[in-house]
Amino acid sequence: MEFRHVFVCVNQRPPGHPMGSCAEKGSRDIYAKLMESIQMDPELFMSVIVTPTGCLGPCGLGPTIVVYPDAVWYGNVRLEDVPEIVNSHLKGGKPVDRLVVSKGKPPGMF
Amino acid sequence: MEFRHVFVCVNQRPPGHPMGSCAEKGSRDIYAKLMESIQMDPELFMSVIVTPTGCLGPCGLGPTIVVYPDAVWYGNVRLEDVPEIVNSHLKGGKPVDRLVVSKGKPPGMF
Numbered sequence: 367m368e369f370r371h372v373f374v375c376v377n378q379r380p381p382g383h384p385m386g387s388c389a390e391k392g393s394r395d396i397y398a399k400l401m402e403s404i405q406m407d408p409e410l411f412m413s414v415i416v417t418p419t420g421c422l423g424p425c426g427l428g429p430t431i432v433v434y435p436d437a438v439w440y441g442n443v444r445l446e447d448v449p450e451i452v453n454s455h456l457k458g459g460k461p462v463d464r465l466v467v468s469k470g471k472p473p474g475m476f
Numbered sequence: 477m478e479f480r481h482v483f484v485c486v487n488q489r490p491p492g493h494p495m496g497s498c499a500e501k502g503s504r505d506i507y508a509k510l511m512e513s514i515q516m517d518p519e520l521f522m523s524v525i526v527t528p529t530g531c532l533g534p535c536g537l538g539p540t541i542v543v544y545p546d547a548v549w550y551g552n553v554r555l556e557d558v559p560e561i562v563n564s565h566l567k568g569g570k571p572v573d574r575l576v577v578s579k580g581k582p583p584g585m586f
Contacts, residue, residue: 434544
């Protein structure tokens with residue numbers, strides 16, 4: 367299994383903030399579920415790390431996740447999507463196309 | 477200039493914690509200086525983003541920075557090293573070898 371580094375935005379803005387935030391939309395639970403999935407699987411434990419981050423940029427598309435070195439950007443991720451990301455992408459090497467909002471640069475970057 | 481995504485650990489542990497932390501060793505100033513360098517340079521502004529993170533793992537080697545998609549891990553970074561990282565790596569595409577602690581996986585990972 368190839369090494370992958372998963373970054374999950376857990377930025378929290380106050381309720382009512384015009385930008386919203388990934389944490390407001392449930393990203394901390396997504397982070398926790400991803401961590402648990404990796405910790406519980408010996409193969410994933412040896413090849414994947416997950417890191418919580420501050421703002422990744424595309425707040426309107428959050429919860430946002432980016433996976434490197436592939437540079438696959440996921441948006442509008444829900445808690446229920448975590449097993450598919452884990453199995454298809456992190457274990458199988460195949461990104462979950464329906465959740466991909468950009469490859470390479472972040473969505474909306476020049 | 478190629479797109480690069482720079483992640484800076486800004487994890488803060490309390491003084492006296494046996495693990496130490498990147499923020500305790502000055503990583504928040506490093507993050508701020510990197511951000512300022514990118515914001516002030518039109519070319520970098522178009523091609524590089526910088527994201528603060530929670531713990532990246534190799535606390536003993538902190539302050540820790542990882543640059544993707546290259547997957548270059550920097551350790552023991554000091555505030556004075558920022559211009560060299562910006563000019564050599566982010567602008568010139570050549571990592572600063574004397575600060576590199578791993579390429580690909582994080583240092584110490586199986």
